[in-house]
Amino acid sequence: MTEQTSVIIRYFELKDLDNVIDINRKCLPENYPEGFFRTIYAECPKGFNLAEVNGSIVGYTMGRIESGLSLYSIFHRAKKGHTVSIAVLPEYRRNKIATKLINASSLAMREYGAEELFLEVRISNSAAVKLYESLGYKIVKELRHYYRDMEGAYLMAQKVKKN
Numbered sequence: 001m002t003e004q005t006s007v008i009i010r011y012f013e014l015k016d017l018d019n020v021i022d023i024n025r026k027c028l029p030e031n032y033p034e035g036f037f038r039t040i041y042a043e044c045p046k047g048f049n050l051a052e053v054n055g056s057i058v059g060y061t062m063g064r065i066e067s068g069l070s071l072y073s074i075f076h077r078a079k080k081g082h083t084v085s086i087a088v089l090p091e092y093r094r095n096k097i098a099t100k101l102i103n104a105s106s107l108a109m110r111e112y113g114a115e116e117l118f119l120e121v122r123i124s125n126s127a128a129v130k131l132y133e134s135l136g137y138k139i140v141k142e143l144r145h146y147y148r149d150m151e152g153a154y155l156m157a158q159k160v161k162k163n
Helices: 014-027 034-043 097-111 126-134
Strands: 007-011 048-053 056-069 077-088 116-122 138-143 153-159
Touching: 007 097, 014 034, 014 056, 014 077, 034 056, 048 097, 056 097, 077 097, 097 116, 097 126, 116 126, 126 153
Parallel strands: 077 116
Antiparallel strands: 007 048, 048 056, 056 077, 116 153, 138 153
């Protein structure tokens, strides 16, 4: 990418589904069936965002709203924004695209009323852990054998700041 190349963050549309599935398969070991993407979109359309460079989709993030026990207090139920998946094609990484995607999805989940934001990340993915920490996420706990290949994950979260 050059200095003149601009990244556009926009909402996902169903016509983008094949491109998103392709990015998911190229970038992540966790692949989801088509119906899963459709369900996330139907439940939380503003939390499903794409990054485009020169008209090509180069990354995505999808989030949804969940309700349950707070990650910070066992005595409180909370509306939580869950970043389910994020991926950026390798040749476009290190250009702040993931940051822009997470910020767009987080904003949408706040608009849906999320009091907390959370995600899971592979323990071995130190670059992603650093990125999430730079965005205000903290490691809440370790999830042993979280992924299909038995690697553990960090559950990372942050409280939504009230305006």
